[in-house]
Amino acid sequence: MLQTFQSQSEPERVAERVKALRAWMAQAKIDAVLVPRADKHQGEYVPASAERLKWLTGFSGSAGIAVVTKRSAVLMVDGRYTVQAGTETDTKIFEVSLLPRNKLSEWLIGHLGKSQVIGFDPWNHTAGEIERLQKALAPKGVKLKALAKNPIDVIWGKARPTPPQNPVIAQPIAFAGRTPADKIAELQTRLKDEGQSAVILTLPDSICWLFNIRGSDVAHNPVVLAFAIVPASGKAELFIETDRFDPEARAAVTPVAKLLSPATLAARLKELKAKGKRVRLDTETAAYWFEAQLGTKLISRGQDPCIVPKAIKTDAEVIGARAAHVRDGHAVVRFLAWLDDWAADGTLDEITAVQKLEEFRRDTNMLRDVSFPTISGSGPNGAIVHYRVTEDTNRRMRPGELFLIDSGGQYPDGTTDITRTIAIGEPSEDMKRHFTAVLKGHIAVATAMFPKGTRGIDLDPFARRALWQIGADFDHGTGHGIGSYLSVHEGPQSISRAGMAPLHAGMLISNEPGYYKVGEYGIRIENVVLVTLPEPVEDGDREMMAFETLTLAPIDRRLIDPKMLDTSERDWLNAYHKHVFETLAPGLDPSARNWLKQATQPV
Template sequence: MFQTFAAPSHATAVPERIKGLRSLLADKGLDAFILPRGDPHQSEYVAPAFERLAWLTGFTGSAGLVAVARRQAGLFVDGRYTVQARSECGGGLFDLPGIARTALVPWLREKLKRGDVVGFDPWLHTVSEIERLRAALRPAGITFKPVRRNPIDTLWGRARPAPPLGPVLPHPMKYAGRTAETKIAAVQKVLKEDGQDAVVLTSPDSVCWLFNIRGQDVPHNPIVLAFAVVPAQGKPELFVAPEKLTREARQQLDGAVKTQAPDALKSRLQTLRKAGKAVRLDHDRAAWALARALGPSAVRGADPCVAMKAIKNPAEIKGARAAHVRDGAAVVQFLAWLDGAIADGTRIDEIQAVTALEAQRAATGALKEISFDTISGSGPNGAIVHYRVTEATNRKLRTDELFLIDSGAQYLDGTTDITRTVAIGTPSAEMRERFTLVLKGHIAIATARFPKGTRGLDLDPFARRALWAHGLDYDHGTGHGIGSYLSVHEGPQSISRAGTAVIEPGMIISNEPGYYKEGAYGIRIENLVLVTEPETPKSGERDVMAFETLTLVPIDRRLVVKELLTPDEVGWLDSYHARVAAEIGPHLEGAALTWLDAATQPI
């Protein structure tokens, strides 16, 4: 199993840990300390050694920040985690004021006074974040001070897990589609055009993509924790623990890349600074510590790899399609098993569902990892957007409830992410109505046609219109980018209120509107879609792009109210199911094939 179900053991120790932190703050002359969930690479998913936020607060979500002052503490999370934060961090120890980006500054203004000092770990905050905080709180007389050693590490002591040392592995050209030399040349071309001498790459995704390598440093993410410096001319430098480099990786990197130990990064940056070089640094992604090391040599600029890797090349697109057929067959076999077990009266619980689904993916013989901890939410647990089942929260799938399962896989040829909401027994009229409203939003995205220059924020309302008309909504983005055997969450593209990146052909994005009734049920329908090349429709005047749906798994027809769908929406659903039957059916037999035939009938 790639997923474990042990309940977090931090909760009972949290009060003493907060007390210990406050004692350290007093010793350091600090009035507060801010701690995000993150690592020196600003990763969304982190290795156990960097789970400082969970250790200190008990909150286990993938995004959040805590501010601990002398007498108060505030935990800040986004809309995906409000329910989870109340559950994991209740009891009055923390204020739960809202989203960090908007709520942290007013909270600090309220709790602190003029002259107070806020400590921060310079490796855990981006340059832009610290700039924003300093600018916002300077009028209140509140200052920010970097600390040399994170006080959480002092408190955690020897019990803190060791940093990961997963092996570095070559990513075959069959799946990468472009050589590392070609990618490096593209990055160097950008630097020369912009008059810059080098770029510091801080995102492991970028480093892995650029050099065609993968790793095992972070659960569910085939990445290597490493930094790189790419000069406008000459060999790039990869800063990675030498014990991670396998013989195969050394052979692939030899000649094209110079490898050095991570400790050498600081001196390399200082050398660039002393030479007066212009060094590109992504202030929205890079740690503040790196900007401090570069000083005036740091030039603000986006990581050039981000936009390049977001647009998949033909080999990556071919791999994504193959991965989704394979994955679709595994998920269909799971859903057929689930329906059969429930019909036979077997009481399935959330953990059994997770293990059964992972077993189906493992049976393909191609599974390298799951792409994130499976969200297996029965009844009210489905309303927790990023719910993670544990032995303590495990719940049976009960009759006349909804079951939400959001999962994904890592294959060499592609990364998958799919959510299906399943009726257990007889769903209520309200459940069916709201499922159908979510489906209408899903279809609106799937069938969208849009011109060049369209951004994710332009498309996001398509998914919400039907819900808005009924006074309903959801508090997360509609879609995120997907990597190619990399992170399941990839920028710059997204379909969301914050989606300012232009949608480009070759990008893969999720389409996942939802609805959540706290304490009752959750609904989400998620497919991955590929942005197609622009073309002019018949009798049209402008080129428009569209989405090709990659995910191939039936949507639960038992939850659809046909009367709420337009004829075009009915046509899309029937056409989608016909395609699922045609592409997945040949990979199935027996009970699973029979189930698929029934599940893909026209509505």
Template sequence: MSRFQTFDDRADPARTAPRIAALRAELARRGVQGFVVPRSDEHQSEYVPPCDERLAWLTGFTGSAGTAVILADRAALFVDGRYTLQAPSQTDTGVITVVNSGETSPARWVEANLAEGAALAYDPWLHTAGEVARLEAAAKAAGGRLVALSPNPIDAIWEDRPARPKAPVRPHPEELAGLSRSEKLARLRETLAAEKLDALVVSDPHALAWLFNLRGGDVAHTPLPLGYALLPREGTATLFLDPAKVTNETGDAVGALATFRAPDALAPALADLAARGGKIRLDRDTAAKALSDVVREAGAEPDVGADPIARMKAVKTPAEIDGARAAHVRDGAAFARFLAWFEDHAPGGLTEIDVVERLEAYRAETGALEDVSFPTIAGAGPNGAIVHYRVTAASNRALATGELFLIDSGAQYRDGTTDITRTLPVGEPTDEMRDRYTRVLKGHLAISRAVFPKGATGAQIDGFARAPLWQAGLDYDHGTGHGVGSFLSVHEGPQRIAKTGTTPLEPGMILSNEPGYYKTGAYGIRIENLILVEAREIAGGEREMRGFETLTLAPYARALIAPALLDADEIAFVDAYHARVLETLGPLVDEATRDWLAGACAPL
């Protein structure tokens, strides 16, 4: 049985209609005609505690990104391309229409559907100022108005809402972080001075954890302490954390660098700071509109922009890079054991949950596993075509001969965070499966082998991964790569390989490399390794160049590779990678796994 994952299905479409009806009644009682329900919490986080799962409670949709707009006579649930198959299966589509947000944004839908004179409400703690501005413009264009509503009306009708999390906040060792708290604070204050900022509101818990070398457990699978910080350019910082979570060890570690106050002290402290003047930076991506309102009501204008900690955190220290490499070797050995076991047992009637539990068991046997880094995506056959499928007791499917099995998983170790996807055949694959897999592999290799100049962004190389699919009239509806934290979130910004990836890729950044292909109702294919941006010397070159070191160590599925579709350089790269996998992992695994690994890593 899994220590870290549950397989219950919170989604029950039968609950959607009565809950939306209850919300509409509450909205009518408060004199408004609509309400916007985001997936986020007050930190605009991707992963949120159970008490903030308002979108899932209301609609049944359990994905990590989405927004619902509930009006008096209609409702819409907006999801991106990862969830266009999942969302309709989890909600009542007779009551709420599922909309692809890549085609129609919530703001555009509001403009087209909000009745003239209607008041559309939002919770000012659950939206950024930029999001509110877009909704406000849409409501105005429709002839309606946007109004802030607090407290949140869903909380008034959610009778069994879970309590706020109170996991202990603990220090993260400096030898793993690579920089002390005082060194990080000094670097940050230099940045504040350079940008002529007098203070920074730290609203992103990831930034808070990184800056003060702290870790917590308020969110599943990500060791976050939920809280805030106020950081003046001069003077002592203030951490706003639930006092019940702050251990003596943490208090001693932070020492004189910061004082601790309860979270409800944030607004008055920010108002006091704003009233004294100065330029206060609010993070445009995570600072709630409510924080902007506090600053304005105190007579100041907030400086809404990028949180400088995000870029600092994205570039890993040498200690974090060493930790990432060690974590991937450890994880690779566990994953190799899993792959050998899978090949031996897959034809024997395994279910998706069987596979998830076995992989977790191998990772747990390392003795270093803190948690999985996200709920494992284990999709057999058509379930693999659901990009972020999560197996439940109700959906648990047996692996069948002639199908593909997609497994996307990761681990949290104190020295690093991992994320790996492999697509595996069960029995003999078809020629189409080999063709699609090899095209995905070619795109994956194009990113792995990419060399690009200093200043290049993820958007500039995203097409490298798609080109082999485009040539066959195919594509996928998700980004090619996301940033990854160091014993923090498996999804980290601002770096990404995607059409929206505008941040330059700098040495020390860790990203995923995960192109895919999904045939609805049949199978899904994705191949994912984590990669580290590194400086790259080019003989005779005239520009400062970058490339990638592959961190993940696991063989590709040889039975799914069509060698005729690979060129000589691609074959040489795969063979060299497999040789490295065998050389690194062979001494760390049992004899049976080593024998299997030797065959899996043999030259193409």
């Protein structure tokens, strides 16, 4: 199995660990400590050795920050994790607060006085984050202090997992579509045009994309943890243990990059500082440590120059994505057919479902990993947006309930992410009403046409309108970017209230509105879509982009109230189901093919 089901939280250990941290604070003369869910690379996903927030608080979600003062403590999470955080931490120790409704700076000001000091690890916060905090706290006289050692690491001690040292492999040009030399040359042209002598790269997926390499340093993310410096002229510099490269990866990288020990990074930054030339740094993704090493005068602030070109897939990556989704569709349909056979009697549980779906994906002989731990939530567990089933929480699917399964695969030619909500037995009218409202929002996004320059924030209301009309909503974004055999969550694109990046043709993005009735059920319908090239519209005066849906799996017709769909929505659903059947049926065994034929009948 690529997934485990042991409980990751230890709420019973929280009190003793916070006590140990407070003892360290007293000795260090620090009044508060920040503990974010971050590592040196500031990615969403971190290796086990950097799971400091989980170790301290018990909270295992992918975003959040804790603050511990001498007498109080808070765990701040976003809307995806409000239910989960309360169950995983010790709420006698940690107040659970919702971001962004409550701001970190406001909480700190409310709990600390003038001249009190907040300690932070300069590797685990971005330069932009620290700058904003300093600006907010300065008028109140509260100070920030960069710590020489991370106190969690000190307390964690020898029990802390070893940082990863896994092999580095090459991503073939057949899947990448562009060579590292081509990408670096384009990046260097941009640096010259903008008067910058070099750029520092810190995001693992940016580095893997630039050099066409992959790894397994972070669970379910085929990335390598490394840093890079790309000068405006000459060879790039990749800071990573050189013995980790397999021969093919070494042969692909060494013509364009020097392989240097991570231990030499600080000295290299000192050299750049001594030359006094402008160095590009993305202060929203790079650790504050880099700014502290270089000094603000030499830093030319700008977005990581790999982010946008990485998000705009090459023709080869688009072809790979389509192939991966067909392959994944076969696995998902086999799973859904199996689920219908076994779930109705009330004996099937959440863990068994995860195991079976992974088995079907492994049967493709192309699966490298799941793209994230499968969310397998029956009944009330489905209402926990990022629920992760464990041996402690595992429950059976019962007739009259909904089952939500959100999963994905990492294939060498593409990354998938799909959510389906399934009726176990006969659904209630309330379930149908909410499901159909979510479906209407999903279709509104899937059928959207929009001009160049449209941002995700502009499209986000499309997904919510039908829910708003029945007095409902959801507290997460509608869609996130998808990598190409990289992170299942990729920027800069998103469809959300914070989605300010323009959408470009070639971007992959999820379409996943939902509804969650706490304590009863959760609903989410997720497909991956591709932003298409602008095309003329009949009798129109502007070209419009649109979405091509790549995900292939039926949407549960038993949960649809046809009276709530208009003609165009019904037409889209029937056309989608026809496409699903025609594409997948030839690759299925007779039993699964017959099930799919029934599941894709017109509404």
